[in-house]
Amino acid sequence: QVQLVESGGGLVQAGGSLRLSCAASGSIFSNDYMAWYRQPPGKQREFVAEIFSDHRQTYAGSVKGRFTIDRDNAKNTVYLQMNSLKPEDTAVYYCNAQIRSTRYTSDTYWGQGTQVTVSS
Numbered sequence: 001q002v003q004l005v006e007s008g009g010g011l012v013q014a015g016g017s018l019r020l021s022c023a024a025s026g027s028i029f030s031n032d033y034m035a036w037y038r039q040p041p042g043k044q045r046e047f048v049a050e051i052f053s054d055h056r057q058t059y060a061g062s063v064k065g066r067f068t069i070d071r072d073n074a075k076n077t078v079y080l081q082m083n084s085l086k087p088e089d090t091a092v093y094y095c096n097a098q099i100r101s102t103r104y105t106s107d108t109y110w111g112q113g114t115q116v117t118v119s120s
Contacts, residue, residue: 001026001027001032001046002025002026002027002097002099002101002107002109003024003025003026003086003109004022004023004024004095004096004097004109004110004111004112004115005022005023005025006020006021006022006093006094006095006111006112006113006114007020007021007022007114008020008114009093009114009115009116010115010116010117010119011119012085012118012119013037013117013118013119014085014086014087014116014118014119014120015084015085016085017081017082017083017084017085018082018084018085018116019079019080019081020036020079020082020093020095020116021033021077021078021079021082022074022077022079022095022097022111023075023076023077023079024097024099024109025076026077026101027099027101027102028099028100028101029100029102030053030085030097030099030100031053031073031076031097031099031100032052032053032066032098032099032100032106033050033051033053033097033098034050034051034071034078034094034095034096034097034098035047035048035049035050035069035078035095035096035097036048036049036050036069036078036080036093036094036095037093037094038089038090038091038092038093038094038116039091039092039107040090041065041091042098045094046060047060047062048058048063048067048080048093049063049067049080050069051069051070051071051078053071053073055071057069061087062076062078062088063082065083066082066083066084066085067080067081067083068080068081068083069081069082069089073108075103076116078095078097080093080097082116084116085116085118085119087119087120088099088118089116090116090117090118091116091117092113092114092116093113093114093115093116094110094113095110095111095112096108096110096111097109
């Protein structure tokens with residue numbers, strides 16, 4: 001079974017920074033795709049950023065220029081560096097990964113979520 005373990009959430013003032021980490025472990029044949037989503041209070045879950053195994057990246061328009069996603073392929077870990085944080089960034093942040101447990105089997109996995117709160 002594949003597990004995703006997140007860390008780095010917390011409280012920060014507007015304009016501050018946080019760095020989130022998410023490590024995948026378990027039966028991993030290949031780790032093809034990792035991403036971050038978030039769910040603000042009272043809203044639907046939304047895409048934040050994604051990164052492929054070749055380090056190609058995309059970002060949601062609301063975070064582009066402020067957030068940076070990166071990954072360590074050897075450690076099966078994805079990071080989200082969040083700078084210039086705004087109160088509207090307050091949300092539960094979820095790690096997402098598309099992982100092949102065998103050559104023929106691919107599944108999507110989710111972390112349990114970590115709370116990020118930005119005060120004004």
